[in-house]
Amino acid sequence: MRKHVERLERLERLTVVVPVRDEDRLLAATLAHIGAAMDRVESDGRRTARLVVVLDTCTDGSARIAAAAAAADSRLHVLTSDAGSVGAARAVGVSAAVAGIPPSSLHRHWIANTDADTRVPVHWLEVFADAADAGADALVGTVEPDVLELGPRRHAAWQTLHVRTDGHPHIHGANLGVRASAYRQAGGFQAVPDDEDVRLVEALRANGADVRSSGGLHAITSGRLRGRVGNGFAHYLAHLPDDAGIPATTPPTHSMDTTGRRT
Secondary structure (H helix, E strand, O other): OHHHHHHHOOOOEEEEEEEEOOOOOOHHHHHHHHHHHHHHHHOOOOOEEEEEEEEEOOOOOHHHHHHHHHHHOOOEEEEEEOOOOHHHHHHHHHHHHHOOOOHHHHHHEEEEEOOOOEEOOOOHHHHHHHHHHOOOOEEEEEEEEOHHHHOHHHHHHHHHHOOOOOOOOOOOHHHEEEEHHHHHHHOOOOOOOOOHHHHHHHHHHHOOOOEEEEEEEEEEEOOOOOOOOOOOHHHHHHOOOOOOOOOOOOOOOOOEOOOOOEO
């Protein structure tokens, strides 16, 4: 009964959590797109939004860029972490996002997750808020690697493997939202170097959460072929056929399904 009552209460606040590992080339654009999404979701006065950036063992100019953005927007908060793990960095950000919120109010707070190399659409947080008000405990969007980085051949291969329809099977931490109460009940992000997003969604579903997938909630992410972790998203992209139609000569350590998840 309590869960039903919680779902009828309108969402009050959304917090975006962004882990950062040496992303000074793309971070400014990421923060600008998130800022536009926060402006839009706050425009009717019904909800508030904030942004938590977690600098995880950064050695480049990311800290400077984040500090400048925080100085220009009081809704942005910058944390540092030496975990060296995207799962741990996300967890640090979420912990800060929900600090001080009574457990009885967590269901009115939404955690929107993306990456420091990703550009979210201006309606991003509005879609999450509408889904929450309609009863969703989590919403999984889609991503698309930047064709200018990836190249047209690999980009076409990506498009063939990844559908953009409601109910799609893909899971990407770069476009994932979850109700704070459901996040806590599922145990949160695990301190792992990859697949933290997939593990969270699996735990949410196992816990009986209402997890939905949206084909209309779409973000553009980096199409680089060398990433921050050995078996992450960039590793997957690198093993799509290249512009000459030739796949990488060294096979990936693990096979992947169409979600980009290692199997």
